[in-house]
Structures are given as structure tokens and as C-alpha cells.
Amino acid sequence: EDSRFDDMPETNCPICQEYLTDPVTIQCGHNFCWVCITQHCETWAEQDSDLLCCPSCRARIQKGALRKNNQLANIVEKIKQLDFKPGNTNLCERHGKALDLFCDEDGEAVCVVCERSPEHRSHPVLLLDEAAQKYKSQLSEILGFSKKFSLLHNQLSVKGPRAPSMFLSNLFPILIQKQTQTERQKIVSEFQQLRQFLEEQERLLLARLEKLDEEIVRLQNENVRKLSEQISRLSELISELEGKCQKPASEFLQDRGSSLVSRPVPAITGLLGNTAHPNLILSEDRKSVRWEETKQDLPHNPERFGYWPCVLGCEGFTSGRHCWEVEVGDGLSWAVGVARESVGRRRRINLSPEEGIWAVQFGGQFQALTSPVTPLPLSWVPSRIRVCLDCDRGQVTFIDAGDEAPIFTFPPGSIPCERIRPWLWVWVRSQLRLCP
CATH class of the missing domain: 3.30.160.60 (Classic Zinc Finger)
Known part of the structure; x- marks a missing residue:
């Protein structure tokens, strides 16, 4: 009776080699699980739909020509219930x-x-x-x-009767010694690993402390530098005030308003739209300007900048002392300063005093647009810059509006006696705004 079920060819699926589940019979007579043969047909059809073969005999079959075999399904269920276990094999x-x-x-x-x-x-x-x-x-x-x-x-x-016990007495210490030696080696290895771990942690912590020390020293040096700059600025103010005090009374009274100690009222009301480069977008209140990749279709009037992305301020100055502040934020490429009204608009010019521009610029590094440029080795880039124009002395000074630290000064006599306007240069991913 057992020999009838030697390999159970009719109860196991040739694909999954498990008991048949929902058995179906294909055209060549072989039986498969419905799920197994369906997946086989789908996989085969993706490769070549015209050559669908039986997994057992490789006979050609048609997709979908599956006949449910209820009789075989009943036999499989009975064999499962019998939990078939041959006796001889x-x-x-x-x-x-x-x-x-x-x-x-x-x-x-x-x-x-x-x-x-x-x-x-x-x-x-x-x-x-x-x-x-x-x-x-x-x-x-x-x-x-x-x-x-x-x-x-x-x-x-x-x-002798005591020889075996003496032998064992000598043997056991040797065995115990080997066992303790093994344990000793294990303990030494574990502590060695622990020691290496602690040494590594010590190196990491010491490295962090060293970086912390460097950061503390850097901050101390920066604070000392800022303090020195402010002291230098104060010394300049003192020298200027002492010079003013030596002037005659009438001249002193006339010049009292130009003292660097007092902060003049902001002098810009907005930006001049007809001078803005076509890639620059001005806000409705004419207080801010940003770069836009797409050029605007604007009139080609002679006042408009056609090469450099620049814009001028509405006000022009020929005398007196005037100040305004520009917020530069975290822009990547910009310049802030002043320009003579006759500065070149349609052609390429050098951004320098020789071409009528006095400014500071940031574009990877901070620099004054002298000729050649003067690097400004500041450890920070100001987010808000105050521009102080003294037309009578021909001088313009740039100050960090955040901590009142001086940035750069074009010395007296640098600016000619002609109308001077605020000047902004804006490049990609930058936006400048006039502060109230």
C-alpha cells in the first residue's frame, strides 16, 4: 500500500514542490497549483508570448487553457489528512x-x-x-x-591501590591550570578591548576640547579686533573734534552739523526705476531690488544700465553730509556705494573710482572697489551697511550698522564736485533693501 505513494507525483506541484493547491490540469495532462501555473504563464508571456510551454514536459500550451481538477483536489486533501509517513523509507x-x-x-x-x-x-x-x-x-x-x-x-x-588516585591528583591540577589559563586569556582580551575603547574615547574628547579651545580663542581675538576698531574709530572722532574746536567761532558754528558723532537723517527715499537694469525687479515702494533671470521688456532709455545690473537712488547730492542704510541680508553677490550721475550706463565699465563708482562689494569675498580692489579681511560679512557721504570733503565711509564698526573709507578728495547718487549692484540670489 505504501508503494503507491513512493514519490507522490500526482499530489505535488512540479513548480513549488508542495502539495497541490487549487489544482488545475493543462493541455498536456500535467497538474499544477493554479497560482503557480498562472505566474509561470505571465512570466513566459512577458518574454515571448508565442512560445508558452509546460514547465514539466516543454509541450506547447495555450494561455488560459486551464481545467480545474476537483477530483485531484479531493485526493490531495485526503493525503494531507492522513499525514503520510512511509515505514520503510x-x-x-x-x-x-x-x-x-x-x-x-x-x-x-x-x-x-x-x-x-x-x-x-x-x-x-x-x-x-x-x-x-x-x-x-x-x-x-x-x-x-x-x-x-x-x-x-x-x-x-x-x-598499587593508591597509584590511580595519585595520578588523578597530579592530573587535575594540570587540567585546572589549563582552564584558568583559558579564562585568564579571555579576561585579558576583554580588558584589552575595553582599554582600546577607552583610549579611543579619550582621543575623541581631547579633540573636542581642542576644537573648543580654538573656538574660544577665535571669539576672543574677534572681540579684541572689534574693540580695537571701535577704539580706532573713537580716536578719529576725537581728533576730528579737537580740530573743529581750533577753528574760528563762525566757521565752527557753520560746521557743527557735519560732526561724525551725530548720525544724519536717512537721505534716500527710493530707487530710480528708469535706471534699473532689465534683470532687476523693484518693489512697488521702490525700496528694494532683486535679481531675476528673465529680462523685462523695458524702454531702452539712455538713463538705464544696460550692461551691469545696477540701479541708482532717486536723490542726487552735490553738497552736505548724507547717510543711508542698505540691508544686504545673506545675498551671495552684491555691491553698495555711490556713483557720479554721469557714470557709464550702456557700456561695460570697470567698477572703480576712475569710472565714477565708490563702493564695497561681496561675491565670495568682501572687498572695496578701489583700483586695484582692496580685500577687506573681516571675519564676518555685515547684513546691514550704512553709507556716509560727505560731499564737501569728497569722502564716503562705509560702516557696519549692526555694531557701528567701520568697514572702509574712501579718503577726502576721492569724490569729485559733481552730483553723486546712491548706487546698488545686484547679482544672482541677492536682494537689497533701503532701510527707513
Whole structure:
């Protein structure tokens, strides 16, 4: 009776090698799980829809020509309920295959299907005979050692009743010594690893402390530098005031309003739209300007800048002292300053005093637009700049409006006696705004 189910060819799916689930019969007569054969047909159709073959016999079949086999489904269910276990042959309970292999890691016999399953795929697997031979060899070694020990014990017994106990008394300390030596090596290794870990943590913490020390020194130096600049600025103010005090009364009274100690009222009301480059967008209140990639379709009037992305302020000055502030934010490329009203608009010019421009610029580094440029080695870039124009002295000074630290001064006599206007230069990803 058992021989009828030797390989159970009619109850297992040739694709998944499990019991048939919802079995169907194809044209060549082979049976498959409905899900397995459907997936097979879909995969095959993606490669070549005209050559669909049976997975077992490679006979040509038609997609969709599947016949449900209810009789076979009933037989499979009965075999499952019987939990078939042959008596003469060792078969896998899950797959019904011969247990010809041995999983060395799990210590159990497996079949070829089990070997390819996720549970055993990464485990060392031997043929059943090889595994038996391996463990027989290990057992033989143990038996050999036991026989030698027994023989030695018998030999010692001949020498006297106390010889075996004396032998054991000498043997046990040796075994204990080996055991303690192993434990000692283990402890030394663990502490060595712990020591290496602590040393690494020590190096990391010391490196952090060193960086912290460097940051503290940097901040101290920066504060000292700012303080020195403010002291230098104060010294200039003192010298200027002392000079003013030596002037005659009438001249002193006329010049009292130009003292650097007093902050003049902001002098700009807005930007002059008809001078703005076509890539510059002005706000409705004419207080801010930003760069736009797309050019605007604007009139080509002679006042408009056609090469450099510039714009002038509404007010022009010929005398007196005037101040205004410009917020530059975190823009990547910009310039702030003044320009003579006759500055070139339609052609390319050098941004320098020779061409009628006095300004500071940022574009990767901070610099004054002298000829050649003067790098400004500041450890920070101001976000708000005050421009102080003294037309009578021909001088313009730039100040960090945040901490009142001086940035750069074009010395007296630099600016000619003609109408001077505020000047802004705006490039990509930048926006400038006149402050109230």
C-alpha cells in the first residue's frame, strides 16, 4: 500500500514542490497549483508570448487553457489528512522527499527541498553518509581517548591501590591550570578591548576640547579686533573734534552739523526705476531690488544700465553730509556705494573710482572697489551697511550698522564736485533693501 505513494507525483506541484493547491490540469495532462501555473504563464508571456510551454514536459500550451481538477483536489486533501509517513523509507514530512542530507548547524536530516529553503539555505549541509562518517570519526576519537585512559588506569592499579588516585591528583591540577589559563586569556582580551575603547574615547574628547579651545580663542581675538576698531574709530572722532574746536567761532558754528558723532537723517527715499537694469525687479515702494533671470521688456532709455545690473537712488547730492542704510541680508553677490550721475550706463565699465563708482562689494569675498580692489579681511560679512557721504570733503565711509564698526573709507578728495547718487549692484540670489 505504501508503494503507491513512493514519490507522490500526482499530489505535488512540479513548480513549488508542495502539495497541490487549487489544482488545475493543462493541455498536456500535467497538474499544477493554479497560482503557480498562472505566474509561470505571465512570466513566459512577458518574454515571448508565442512560445508558452509546460514547465514539466516543454509541450506547447495555450494561455488560459486551464481545467480545474476537483477530483485531484479531493485526493490531495485526503493525503494531507492522513499525514503520510512511509515505514520503510525516511521521507521529509513537509515535502515527501528522501532525507538524504544533514544540516550540520541544526543537527537534523533534511531533503533537497529543505536545503534550498530559507531556513537552511545559509547552513552547512552534508550528505547523510558524509555527516555520519564525520560524527563517527569524532566519536571514535572520544572512544580512543577513553580506552587509553582506561588502559592507563588499569596499568596504574597494578602498581598499587593508591597509584590511580595519585595520578588523578597530579592530573587535575594540570587540567585546572589549563582552564584558568583559558579564562585568564579571555579576561585579558576583554580588558584589552575595553582599554582600546577607552583610549579611543579619550582621543575623541581631547579633540573636542581642542576644537573648543580654538573656538574660544577665535571669539576672543574677534572681540579684541572689534574693540580695537571701535577704539580706532573713537580716536578719529576725537581728533576730528579737537580740530573743529581750533577753528574760528563762525566757521565752527557753520560746521557743527557735519560732526561724525551725530548720525544724519536717512537721505534716500527710493530707487530710480528708469535706471534699473532689465534683470532687476523693484518693489512697488521702490525700496528694494532683486535679481531675476528673465529680462523685462523695458524702454531702452539712455538713463538705464544696460550692461551691469545696477540701479541708482532717486536723490542726487552735490553738497552736505548724507547717510543711508542698505540691508544686504545673506545675498551671495552684491555691491553698495555711490556713483557720479554721469557714470557709464550702456557700456561695460570697470567698477572703480576712475569710472565714477565708490563702493564695497561681496561675491565670495568682501572687498572695496578701489583700483586695484582692496580685500577687506573681516571675519564676518555685515547684513546691514550704512553709507556716509560727505560731499564737501569728497569722502564716503562705509560702516557696519549692526555694531557701528567701520568697514572702509574712501579718503577726502576721492569724490569729485559733481552730483553723486546712491548706487546698488545686484547679482544672482541677492536682494537689497533701503532701510527707513
